Each structure stands twice: as structure tokens, then as C-alpha cells.
Amino acid sequence: MAGRIIQVYGLWVWVAFAFFIFVLFNQSHSPLPHSSGKPSTVKERMMRAEKAWETSVTLRHEMANKHPGYPRIPLFPAQTLEAFGKYPYTIWDFFPPVYTCPHDIQRVGRLGDGGKWVCGMSLYENRPALPASKAGKRTKPGTVIYSFGVNGDSSFEAEMLARVPSAEIFAYDYTVASLGPQIAGPDSSRAYFKQVQLDRMDVLDRTPPFMSLQTLMKNNSHTYIDILKIDIEGAEYYSFDSFMDWCDRENAGEMPIGQIMIELHLTDDENLNFNRLLKWWERLEKFGMRPTWLEVNLLAVTLNPNKADPRCVEYVLVNHKDRKNIMRQES
Structure with missing residues (x-):
């Protein structure tokens, strides 16, 4: 009886093994599923992202x-x-980065504090360097990058200059006297620094002076900024209030910026509450700015010896309404 059981068991083992080989062979030779549709276009991806937003x-x-x-x-x-x-939420959960970047998104600059995420980095890299005039100045703007808040580290700016031959960087910070040591060599000729504090209004008789974003653009003869990087420790709200007022008043309600990398700070509880932040954020959205990336600055938590809330967060926002935006290009 025991021998019969062993024989039956052995037979079933061979049947199971043969079935496994049959299935494996047929799966390996079956055609892979494929989509009959064409790859999505940038316009389709942007519209899908807009619906998610x-x-x-x-x-x-x-x-x-x-x-x-x-x-x-x-x-x-x-x-x-x-x-x-x-x-079960914090303030940041009201503003999730649901607008998917329609191209590649890459980390630029050092890991940790100072580096930034750039939507469509390969598009900027593929822009050719613009020829210079006989006087050594560019005949027309290249990839215009404004950077507020240098704080001694210029790894982001240095890598953008190295990888984007058309890039020109206009950097401002009132707390330091120059760009960081990362800016060196031939690329440094495309970087410009001034000791200025970004503010809601111009106060030129101060040292260093206070200047608005719209005034700086006018002084530089710029009508458009491809990338704006801003980290000014809480002054971003009223500085952007002034700039958005100018956009409404003098720029036909359009914000002439392709994408923004901004660190938001919640350090002034007396003047910055939920309602204030909501109205400020939704005004940015009215101009077409859409959040595509979020990074919590955990150093603001870990450096605090006591319990601390995550009050500093970095966002990347892409201008969905901007007709000049490089994001509208196919890869």
C-alpha cells in the first residue's frame, strides 16, 4: 500500500513539473502586451496634470x-x-504637489540644504549658448535665472552654469558680499551678484538697498525669468505680494516666470496664519503656478533642541498658463 502511495505521489510530482514547464514555455513565447496609442504629448500631460491640480x-x-x-x-x-x-494633517497637506512635471525632474546642486529640484532640466541643457556681441555682451537674453538667498553656498548656481550653456544668473543677498566659492572659472562670467535685499518696495538710500523684484527686472532689462530661486527667510510673502500687484497692474495679469523654486517659512505666527497663507497661495495659483515638487526642510526640525514642527518647506512651482514656458516644448 505504501509503495502505491509513493508511486501516485511521484506521478503527480511529474505532472506538476510538466505543467510548470508548459506554462513557462508558453509565457516566454507569447507576445508582450503593447499600447496601440501614440505616446502622450506635452500638451496632453500638462492637461492631465491640470485636472489633478x-x-x-x-x-x-x-x-x-x-x-x-x-x-x-x-x-x-x-x-x-x-x-x-x-x-490627520498639517498645513502642507492643503497644498500637495499634484501637478506632475511634464518632463524630467532632476536634483541640481549639493545634496542636502542648498540643492534644488528642477523641472525639465534636460530642456534647459539642450538650449544652445547664445552668441555674444563685439562688446562681449549677449545680443539677447539666454536662460535667465534669478537667485535670492545665496548664504555662502552656490552649488546650485555653479551646476546650472556648468550644465546650461545659455544660462545667466542674477544673484542677490544682503547677508553676504559675493557668490559662494563654487562659482569659478570661465562660467563665472555669466553670473552677476549684488548685495540687495528683496522687498516689497524700493528703499535705495539704505545699505544694502531694498529692492522689489519688478525693479530688479527693469534694471536688468528683463521681461521674463526662466527660473526663480528664492530663499529669504520669511520675506517671500510680502515680496511676492508686491510682485503680484505689479503683474496685475502692469503686466496684463500674467506672471513672467517659467518656474519657481521657493522655500516657505512659517516663523511669524502673529502675521502668518492659515487664512493668510491660503489667500497668498491661491493668488499664485491664479497666475498659473502649480506645485510639482515638495521637500520638507528637516534641518529646521533636527537643529531645534526642543520639539519642533516642520515649518520650512521647499516647493517647485511650474507656470501652467505661461505661453513662453519651455515646458511646452516636446522633449
């Missing part, structure tokens, strides 16, 4: 309206497990 705006207001204190919503309401059960 529209959905996020609806969800934003639904979540805000459910809070009993709306519009006075705490920036970080989930301070206990009980509060987490009611309000």
Missing part, C-alpha cells in the same frame, strides 16, 4: 471647511493622538 483644490476646500475653527485652522493641529484622530 483642480481636483486637489476641491479637496483642499472640503478639508478646510470640515474644521470647526475654519478659517482659523491651526497650522499643525495634530499635536496629540486624540487630535490626530480628528485632524
Whole structure:
């Protein structure tokens, strides 16, 4: 009887093995599934991203309206497990980066603080260097990059100059006297620095002077900025208020910036609450700015000896409405 069982068991083992080989052979020779449609275009990807952003705006207001204190919503309401059960979010969850970059997105500059994420980096790299005039100046603007907040590290600016032959960088910071040591060699001729504090208005008799973004653009004879990098420790809100006023008043309601890399700071609780940030953010969105990347600055948490909320976050925003935006190009 035992021998019969062993024989039957052995037979089933061989049947199972033969079936496995049959399936494996047929799968390896079957045609791979493929899409009959054409690859999506940039326009299609941007429209799909725009729909995702529209959905996020609806969800934003639904979540805000459910809070009993709306519009006075705490920036970080989930301070206990009980509060987490009611309000499982922070201020940053109201502004998720749902607008997918329609091209590649790459890290530029050093890892950690100072480096930035750039949407469509390969597009900027493929722009040819523009010829210079006899006087040594460019005949027309190249890839115009404005950088506010140098703070001694220029790894982002140095890599952009090295990889983008058409790049010209206009950097401003009132806390340092020059760009960082990373800017050197022939590329440094395309980088310009001034000791200026970005502000809502011009105060030229101060040292260093306060100047608005629109004034700096005018002084540089620029009507368009490809990339704006800004990290000015909380002054971003009223500086952009002034610039958005100018866009409405003197630039036909259009924001002449392709993409923005901005660090937002929540360090002034008396003047910056949920409602203020919401209105400021949605005004940016009205101009076409869409969040495509978010990076929490954890150093602002770990450097604090006490419990600290994540009050500093870096966003990348792409201008969906901008007709000049390089993002509209096919790769």
C-alpha cells in the first residue's frame, strides 16, 4: 500500500513539473502586451496634470471647511493622538504637489540644504549658448535665472552654469558680499551678484538697498525669468505680494516666470496664519503656478533642541498658463 502511495505521489510530482514547464514555455513565447496609442504629448500631460491640480483644490476646500475653527485652522493641529484622530494633517497637506512635471525632474546642486529640484532640466541643457556681441555682451537674453538667498553656498548656481550653456544668473543677498566659492572659472562670467535685499518696495538710500523684484527686472532689462530661486527667510510673502500687484497692474495679469523654486517659512505666527497663507497661495495659483515638487526642510526640525514642527518647506512651482514656458516644448 505504501509503495502505491509513493508511486501516485511521484506521478503527480511529474505532472506538476510538466505543467510548470508548459506554462513557462508558453509565457516566454507569447507576445508582450503593447499600447496601440501614440505616446502622450506635452500638451496632453500638462492637461492631465491640470485636472489633478483642480481636483486637489476641491479637496483642499472640503478639508478646510470640515474644521470647526475654519478659517482659523491651526497650522499643525495634530499635536496629540486624540487630535490626530480628528485632524490627520498639517498645513502642507492643503497644498500637495499634484501637478506632475511634464518632463524630467532632476536634483541640481549639493545634496542636502542648498540643492534644488528642477523641472525639465534636460530642456534647459539642450538650449544652445547664445552668441555674444563685439562688446562681449549677449545680443539677447539666454536662460535667465534669478537667485535670492545665496548664504555662502552656490552649488546650485555653479551646476546650472556648468550644465546650461545659455544660462545667466542674477544673484542677490544682503547677508553676504559675493557668490559662494563654487562659482569659478570661465562660467563665472555669466553670473552677476549684488548685495540687495528683496522687498516689497524700493528703499535705495539704505545699505544694502531694498529692492522689489519688478525693479530688479527693469534694471536688468528683463521681461521674463526662466527660473526663480528664492530663499529669504520669511520675506517671500510680502515680496511676492508686491510682485503680484505689479503683474496685475502692469503686466496684463500674467506672471513672467517659467518656474519657481521657493522655500516657505512659517516663523511669524502673529502675521502668518492659515487664512493668510491660503489667500497668498491661491493668488499664485491664479497666475498659473502649480506645485510639482515638495521637500520638507528637516534641518529646521533636527537643529531645534526642543520639539519642533516642520515649518520650512521647499516647493517647485511650474507656470501652467505661461505661453513662453519651455515646458511646452516636446522633449
